Amino acid sequence: MMILDLIASRNYAEESEVRAMPMVLRIERVDPPARTALLEAAAASAVAVCLDPRADVGGEWHEAVRAWVAGRIRKVSRRARGVQWDAVQSLPGVTITVDGASVRSLLPVLVSETPREVAKLQISGSDLPEDSPGPVPEGARLLYVNPRVEMSAGKLAAQVGHASMLLAPHLSVSELKAWAALDYRCAVRTPSVAEWDSLIHRGDVVAVRDAGFTEVEPGTTTVLAV
Template sequence: MTDYADREPFELVQPIILLVDREEPAGADHGIAAVALASVQAFMRDPENPAWPVWAAGAFAKSVRRADAKMFAKVLAAHPEHVLSQVGGASAAGLPPMPAQELPKLLAKLQVSGTQLPEGDPLPDAPLRIMLNASLKMSTGKSAAQAAHALFAWLIEAGQGSVDAWADAGFPLTVRQLDLTAFVAGQRSASGPVIQDAGRTEIEPGSTTAYVVAVLPRS
């Protein structure tokens, strides 16, 4: 099942490519954080790209695809507009939005479903935290897409002072996997929207998946 099943033919999606090294794969939370960071840094690099407002007016659709080291290098070379984001040992490349049904062949042949990284070490605490609903038992790829949704939603609603403070600090970011009780309780402290999934893959429509808690100066 693809992540753009049932989409309109020209609905825009943001491709994000996650490096899944066959010999030394990164930990899951590192990969999730790298994907989320790649999503927002691609926007911050070129916010004047006319595709962004059209995409943001829709469902913030993302296509998180995996590539081994060889294919990842090919993607970087073929798409110089990419932004490379790294968190610990994880790397992800973010691209601007493009029509889901017109992805370049190199991207279209990369796998979407079933992306799973090993648990790995937890990320250190940071002033910007992405909280994930672990009770949904999402794959690494699905969790990464939801984390990217939450981070992007925070970015566009946060004051410029908060975004600048985060960027000036080097984009510190962590991921927390919460059981249902803690996830629901923590929503009261959310710094942006609580993400509800459309239910196209893995989980039921309307499932609450992620939100951001940011402890940053306000504008």
């Protein structure tokens, strides 16, 4: 549980170099995925990397995840299609697919050491049209998006990834096991402004506050995890 403890503490170590988790969004030119499904896949894949047995103490991923979580949990979303998507499957990480939408979250690395297969992928152009998701799947963890803030799908993929990670330390061992059995299923929804204002003052939510490097102002609350 050491990784969960680090996430929960949020005590940022000094970073000699920036580390980030690459998140690769599969967005094909023909038949692109639904926006909500892609975001839900992103949220699940991000936390799946952190809770993977290989990230436990003694595991082959532990040091990379520990060093990243001890700093700031930066993520960089990139889009891939065709052979680009195939190329990143051999890199260490976890792919989650939700309703046909796939995201592969990779093992965090120093930004200066981003794998060539990832570095050449585009960061921009990852937006998708809004959609109307159906009922919340049984067992899914709810992530609420700030209705006052406009964000691209790529930006929001990173934000919901933060939310699922920050939620994990608040769950019991039995809850985590049940969630893992569902491949860390998340439901991303956008509430009304009134609902958001009510949620943000509740004591049982975890808030993601963005550093403001891209798209939003520093300190903006972007996502709430229930």
